[in-house]
Amino acid sequence: MNLTDIKDPSFLKEMNHKELKKLADEIRLFLIDSITKTGGHLSSNLGTVELIIALHYVFNSPDDVIVYDVGHQAYTHKILTGRAKEFDSLRHTKGLSGYINYEESIHDQWESGHAGTALSALLGILYAKHMKGEAGEGIAVIGDASITNGMAFEALNLLGNDHKTRGIIILNDNEMSISKSVGSISKALTKFRSMKIVLKWKRIWTSILPGFVVRFLGRVKRGLRGFLQRQNIFEDLGYMYIGPIDGHDIKGLIYSLKRIQKIKKSVVLHIITEKGKGHLEAENDKVGTYHGVSKPSNGKKIGISWSELVSINMVELQKHVKTFVIMPAMEVGAQFSNFAAQFSDRYIDVGIAEEHAATMAASMAHQGVKVFLPLYATFAQRAFDQILNDISRSNHHVVFGIDRAGIVGEDGSTHQGLFDVSMFYLMPNMVITMPYNAKEASNLLYYGFMKQKSPYVMRYPRGTVLFDKTEERIEFEEITPTWTYLKKGSKVNLISYGPSLDLLIQANDNLKLDASIVNARFIKPIDEEMLHEICKNNQPIFVYEECSNIGSLYPQILKFMAKHQYHNRITEMSVTDQIVEHGHYKDILKILHMDLDSVEENIKAFLK
Ligand SMILES: Cc1ncc(C[n+]2csc(CCOP(=O)(O)OP(=O)(O)O)c2C)c(N)n1
Known part of the structure; x- marks a missing residue:
């Protein structure tokens, strides 16, 4: 079908499973073709095609509200709600936004850009619906990395215990954040995933084994599922846990979602998807290179990114002083993979946990360790209180690398780095700097670690800086804190x-x-x-x-x-x-x- 003819998702209701599957294939090809031209979140969107088709097939948006965490994985939602024709303008000036956007569609009911907000938004929607006497479901789609976010757990804590409010949480588990997911929740999810093998074998058993053996194995399977579910954190928190199911099997997704419609309790549907599905390099990418891709540029790239420059400096700095790096989920964007590989004992990826990262940095600094905390300017906002109370108030010597400071371009309003100067300025003890060029970045970083005793910010933008890493050497010079x-x-x-x-x-x-x-x-x-x-x-x-x-x-x-x-x-x-x-x-x-x-x-x- 011509995707640009789609006006709204109602046409899906007339389609059979085979046609829905064909539509998924067409959307996937369209996404690959268009994102590789415009740039955008490639892998996350290739992983959610079947899920979003199934959601719009079973539910009735906008009366049923679908909330997407971050909103970077919702391109199929944009296509099904009539925006395919605008995809050539994706992320361009005055073009289609790369995220959920209230202005674009009545089907876009939760904007965020920042991870971990979907479950709180879900609760807000459910309570608002109740107060206004409106019918309709609330469904939140959240990734396995975003659900580990503190905010997500604050909402999980409430909804599970609220027996009058029923929400549907789709846990989209691809084992990846931008890079590999980290932490014990990710490990626990891996344990549930072992169920998937059992589910996969079901079709084979039923076709080759006699009926009584199939029935016996079915009982074993239910027992095993019951055992795993009893041990399941979501069940313990008051949810009905369903899954894990194959998130690329439209028929199975529709079956589960319809089953969920009949359940009165809040539900967590755990789906297993493959990030980058349908794009070979993105499927095999375990680093996160294909999470977001840039549009091809014909101009010759001059210099290197400021992120890379800072990362190279941090490696070099280890010759002078041992520093510890706390990385909240942005290893690839911040270009710290090399540092992580060389100094694994001085590096931790803490996941999407800016607040935790800031407080952890404060306590390490209190112990006398020199800590570097790289944060995108926009995500630093998440940790305002922790930075103010635990770092600035206590005058802890944490060195911040505030990346993507200033106008960030294509990611837009949720990602602009325009508020960090104001935010850090009001914090007592805080020193804020910004280098003009590569040489000054080295010197300001060196100053921050070697001369400074207070919390110290070095901010740098998203663009590139003149530095030839094959020719130039990093040298640190002592500077004075002057203009x-x-x-x-x-x-x-x-x-x-x-x-x-x-x-x-x-x-x-x-x-x-x-x-x-x-x-x-x-x-x-x-x-x-x-x-x-x-x-x-x-x-x-x-x-x-x-x-x-x-x-x-x-x-x-x-x-x-x-x-x-x-x-x-x-x-x-x-x-x-x-x-x-x-x-x-x-x-x-x-x-x-x-x-x-x-x-x-x-x-x-x-x-x-
Ligand atoms: C507060 C915050 N920190 C960091 C980010 C950057 N970020 C965007 S998407 C993402 C990974 C999300 O992983 P997951 O929730 O598993 O979804 P997936 O992309 O794998 O589908 C991160 C870290 C963000 N958007 N918000």
Whole structure:
């Protein structure tokens, strides 16, 4: 069938199992073809095709609400709810979002992007339905890694004990987070999976053995299932546990979901799926390379990612000081596999557990261990309290690598790294830095570990940085916690930090400004000495920050000027109290009026 003709999922109800299976094959081919062109979450979506078809076949969305944890595995849901024709714009500026998106469809009823929220959302939906007197089921799809999240357990704890509220949890178990799932819950799930072998053999027994033997083996199977279920954490928490079943068998999925419709209790349906199914490399990927793929680029990649640069530095740093790395589930994105392999005794992947990671880091620091905690800026938000209470309040020397700081591009509003400066700024004792280039990254990291005694943040963006790893060597130099001039001029002071400084350098060159360009690499605390020097020269001040300006550097400079009665003209460019959608980095800068043209226009207007 032509997938682009689909308007809503009602057509599925008329299809038989064979036709549904054919549809699954077509969707899978469509996904592979389209994601490899646009980029996007490949493996997770290839693993959920049959499940989502079965869910929309059995239930009636939007009256029955289907919630997807993270929302990165829901492309089939997008196709079945009429969005196939927009897939060529997936993750592009003003195009289809890569996640569940309220604006796109009435069938999208829970946006998240961050892992572990689906079960709390499910409870919210069920309680709201009850209060509004609305009929309809609530179904949450959650992966085996996301269900280990603290938040997921907080919701599991409540729903299982709530006998008036009935929710359906589909545990989509592919043994993978982005990389391999970690921890004892993952191990326990592996134990349930052994049931799958029993289930697989059933079809063979029934075809070759006499009836009385089949009946006997059926009893053994039920006994075995009963035994495993009794030992099952979900049963203990008050759920009916069903499974594990093959998550690629549409007929079996429909059978189980229909059975579940008749059960009054909250249910956990455990399905086994294969991440990347139908794409050979993605199926065999045990590292996580195919979890999300980028669109092919024809331009030559210049430099390496900031993540890789930091990871190379951390390896090199071990020659000077032993550090421990706590990694919350982002080994591949943070490019730490090499560190993990070389220093397995100084490294732990703690899973999707940012809050746990922060508190664990605090307690290791309290024991005198030097700890590195890499967090994507957006996921650091999850651990706000732990960072504030356990690290900042107690002044523990934890070094944070805040990755994907700034506009992240294609992942969009749930993933933008625009709030970390504000978040860390308000925390006492916290030092916040951002390197302009590769050399400065080495030095700031070295400073953070060797000179600093307080919690210390080095933030870096998603893009690339000039560094030739085949030619260049990492060398650490001692630096002072001060700002630097990239250039001294006499007409205006342009202040920024990180790679954004390049925009100011270009604007200065293009406009022939004769500006002083100030690298505020220590965002907190500010370099008061240099600020006095800058303010005393009586020239105007222009501040550029690729983050929310609420509680960022600019207001600190204003406070400093007010305190010391400086009256220089001053203005800024930054992200102002708003949500920033997905799209190409450069497009988003333009939309926000923060691109080079806008910088030049603003500076010209300011200096008139
Ligand atoms: C709070 C938070 N931390 C980290 C991530 C990054 N992340 C996105 S998907 C994912 C793995 C999810 O694994 P699982 O739940 O098993 O689903 P699968 O992709 O395997 O289907 C991670 C770690 C996130 N989205 N949210």
